[in-house]
Structures are given as C-alpha cells and as structure tokens.
Amino acid sequence: MQFRYQALQRKREPDELDAPVLLAAPRGWIAVFVVMIVIAGACVWALVARLEVTVAAPGVLTHPGGTSQVQSPYTGLARELLVRPAEQVRAGQPVARLTDGTGHARTITSPFSGKVISAALTTGQFVRAGATVATVERTDLPDDRLVALVFVPADQAARLAPGRPVDLSVSTAPPAAFGLLRGRVTAVDPYPLTREGLAAIAGGDLAAETFHRGQAPRLVTVDLIPDPGSASGYAWSTAKTPPVRLGSQTAVSASIELRSQSPFDLVLGR
Structure with missing residues (x-):
C-alpha cells in the first residue's frame, strides 16, 4: 500500500527535465580553485626563483705569502734558539745558533720577514743541513x-x-x-x-x-x-x-x- 501511494504521487509530479544538475557543492569548487592557485604559484616559483x-x-x-720554512744551511748541534712563536722577525735576523762539526759557531738567519708560527729547535739537538728551524708566516710581499x-x-x-x-x-x-x-x-x-x-x-x-x-x-x-x-x-x-x-x-x-x-x-x- 505504501509503494502504491508513492507511485501515484510520482505520476502526478511533472518531469523536471530543465532543472540544473548540481555536480559539486560550492565548498568543493572553492577547494578546486585553491589547489589550482597553489599549483600555478608553484610553477611560477619553479621558473622564476633562484637557488x-x-x-x-x-x-x-x-x-x-703563506708560510715559509727557515732551514739550516749547516750540520751541527743547536746551541740557542733566538725566536719564539708569535714573535716578528726581519729578513736577515738571527733565529738560531749552532756548532758545526769543526767546532765553529754558526748563526742561522731568516731570509724573509714575518711572524714566527713555530720553532721546535731545542738546545743540544742534532741538526742536519736542510732541517727546518722555524716556520714563518711571511708579511714581506708588496701587496701584503x-x-x-x-x-x-x-x-x-x-x-x-x-x-x-x-x-x-x-x-x-x-x-x-x-x-x-x-x-x-x-x-x-x-x-x-x-x-x-x-x-x-x-x-x-x-x-x-x-x-x-x-x-x-x-x-x-x-x-x-x-x-x-x-x-x-x-x-x-x-x-x-x-x-x-x-x-x-x-x-x-x-x-x-x-x-x-x-x-x-x-x-x-x-
């Protein structure tokens, strides 16, 4: 009886053929527009931005000039170290003294000016010719x-x-x-x-x-x-x-x- 009533009621209603079909709710369209704007902005950023x-x-x-090493031109025993780290030296300034194999005193001088970075020579140490006596940070270049x-x-x-x-x-x-x-x-x-x-x-x-x-x-x-x-x-x-x-x-x-x-x-x- 209930279905018969619904069928009769449906028959009395005209067909709504000209009624618009709602594909999406307004909130759905807003979400679509937001996503499109974000994608467009990302594309513009990817093309214009710089990394x-x-x-x-x-x-x-x-x-x-970097650093340079003061080397001994003599072989012998070290007598005295005349400079210490962080001290300034001039070109031609004595940096150490030693006694060579013949018993003569020899003085080692710095061939350049700068700041002493390290000086590891100790009294009584045996020094060969060419051994490093001190390391100097050079400050004597024209564009220092x-x-x-x-x-x-x-x-x-x-x-x-x-x-x-x-x-x-x-x-x-x-x-x-x-x-x-x-x-x-x-x-x-x-x-x-x-x-x-x-x-x-x-x-x-x-x-x-x-x-x-x-x-x-x-x-x-x-x-x-x-x-x-x-x-x-x-x-x-x-x-x-x-x-x-x-x-x-x-x-x-x-x-x-x-x-x-x-x-x-x-x-x-x-």
Whole structure:
C-alpha cells in the first residue's frame, strides 16, 4: 500500500527535465580553485626563483705569502734558539745558533720577514743541513694584507672563478653571535697542490693533513671585504660584529657561491 501511494504521487509530479544538475557543492569548487592557485604559484616559483649552488671548503686566515720554512744551511748541534712563536722577525735576523762539526759557531738567519708560527729547535739537538728551524708566516710581499686561503677539492673547483662571493665561518667568532665574514674570490690556482706545496703554504705536514681530504685541493685566494665601521675592519653578514680585529692563522670554513639556478633547472639536472 505504501509503494502504491508513492507511485501515484510520482505520476502526478511533472518531469523536471530543465532543472540544473548540481555536480559539486560550492565548498568543493572553492577547494578546486585553491589547489589550482597553489599549483600555478608553484610553477611560477619553479621558473622564476633562484637557488644558490655553493661549495664548502676549509681554509685559514693568513697573508698572501703563506708560510715559509727557515732551514739550516749547516750540520751541527743547536746551541740557542733566538725566536719564539708569535714573535716578528726581519729578513736577515738571527733565529738560531749552532756548532758545526769543526767546532765553529754558526748563526742561522731568516731570509724573509714575518711572524714566527713555530720553532721546535731545542738546545743540544742534532741538526742536519736542510732541517727546518722555524716556520714563518711571511708579511714581506708588496701587496701584503689579510686574506683567506681556502683549499677546495679539485673535483668541486671546476666552476670557480674570480669575483664569486664567499661567506666565511670564523672559528674565533661564532656565527650564531656574529654572523659570517664576507669575502670575494680573487684568484684560483689552475693546478691541484701537491702534499709538499700544501705543507709549505699551511705551515707544515700536520697542518696540511687538515686540508688534504682524500684528494689534492686547489688553492683559492679570498679577499675580505673591508668595512671601516666594523671593529674587526671587515664586513659581516650581521650588524653585530666581533669587538676585536681578526688575526692570522685563524681557521675558517668557506661557502663559495658557484652559480644560481632555478628549481626547474635543478629538477631537470641542468
């Protein structure tokens, strides 16, 4: 009886053939528009935005001349070491005295000016000709200044070129407190450094091990950007800068900008 009543009621109602069909609720269309806007924005960002491609490498704040070793031209027994680390020496200044095999006193002089980095000679030590007496950071070049010498792995240095911006994390100035030291690449050595060449620049075999990470690196010279208003004398990424001037032989970690590319190119591997 119930179904018969419904059938009669349906028969009395006209067919609603011209009534619009509701495919989606208004809330559904709003969600569709939002998704479309997000996708369009992502596509525009992928084409227009720029991502910086960088290479990280260790280095040291020093002078363009790097370090050089004062070697003994004589064989004999050490009598006296005349210099100490952190002392300044002049070209021709005596750095040590020894007694040779004939009993004559010999004086070893420094052939260049600079700051003594290490001097390991002790009284009574037997010294052979050519042995290192002291390591000196040279400051006698005409364009002497404070620079960062960065040792970049050879396989990552192909796109390096003078003029690239560099951010330096300085070991004596925590980045969380003072930000990053600003610099710019001024020279890139065309050939990788040998272990001997790296040791000569870094100040010995022990220091060279820090910068030789499995393969011969290339030397990159970074000039620091000056800032007369900063207590350190150089520009930083933040307004709060270190309250003292920077010193040489300070370890740094460099981030060198290689190029910039769009996210779209990055996805395609270009």
